[in-house]
Amino acid sequence: MIRLNRLSMHYALGSTRIDILRDVDLHIRAGERVAIAGPSGTGKTSLLLLLAGLERPASGSVVFDGRSLDGLDRDQLADLRRDHLGIVFQSFHLVPSLTALDNAALPLEIAGRRDARERARAMLDKVGLGARLDHYPGQLSGGEQQRVAIARALVHEPKLVLADEPTGNLDGRTGADIGELLLNLNAETSTTLVLVTHDMSFAARCDRLLRLSGGRLSEGNAAPETGDAQPA
Known part of the structure; x- marks a missing residue:
């Protein structure tokens, strides 16, 4: 589904070059x-942005489902995200002027699907918000807003779901519930899931745990690092 080949990313801070990813x-x-x-500031979110085609690498390539993102222009990347990717942000990124139903239906509306609201209604019901369809984000709790964001990310049945600290802005109990929901929905829909998290109990339920440090990616486990991690 995904292949990264010697992927590197950096930015300039004054005259200093800061390496975010190195030959991943x-x-x-x-x-x-x-x-x-991995520790904060090590490039985990940058890696997700590269996977989504929202950033370009300094070198190397990202191949998604057999297609190299390098050869796609902005419109083609937007089409790829619309049709095949779902993204769950830490800060929800819901449209405040739209109801839960309208927010969840947005990807399908953009794609011109006539059944957008019907499918969004079914997905919101699946995430436990069937009674909150007409509520605006400001009328929902943090956990409820994240449920809407998850429904929006999955409503178009994407091949790949990217989640950036999906429980990071939630209290422990709510975060655990959201993590459980995301993993269960992922299992039901058979999508590929790549998530960034500091919650090791959440990470331990995934098939693989990767650690990013010093621009390098390595295989790890949910226990504290022992220094014997192997390259990914």
Whole structure:
């Protein structure tokens, strides 16, 4: 499903070059659930942005489902995200002027699907918000807003779901519930899931745990690092 080949990314801070990712190689099979962990500021979110085609690497390539993102222009990347990707952000990113139903239906509305609201209603019911369809984000709790965001990410049955700290802005109990929901829905829909998280109990439920540090990606486990991690 995903192949990264010697992927590198950096930015300039004054006259200093800051390396975010250095020659990262990674293969992710269709249907896998992969967690990425590591200290803050090590480039985990940048890696997700590269996977989504929202950022371009300095070198190397991202191949998604047999297509190299390097050869796609902005419109083609937007079409790919619309049709095949679902993204769950830490800060929800719901449209405040739209109801829960309208937010969840948005990807299908953009794609011109006539059944957009029907499918969004069914997905919101699946995430436990069937009684909150007409509520606006400001009328929902943090956990409820994240449920709407998950429904929006999955409503068009994407091949790949990217989740950036999906429980990071929630209290422990609510975060655990959201993590459980995301993993259960992923299993039901058989999508590929790549998530960034600091929650090791959440990460331990994925098929693989990768650790990002010093621009390098390595296989890890849910226990504290022992220094014997192997390249991914």
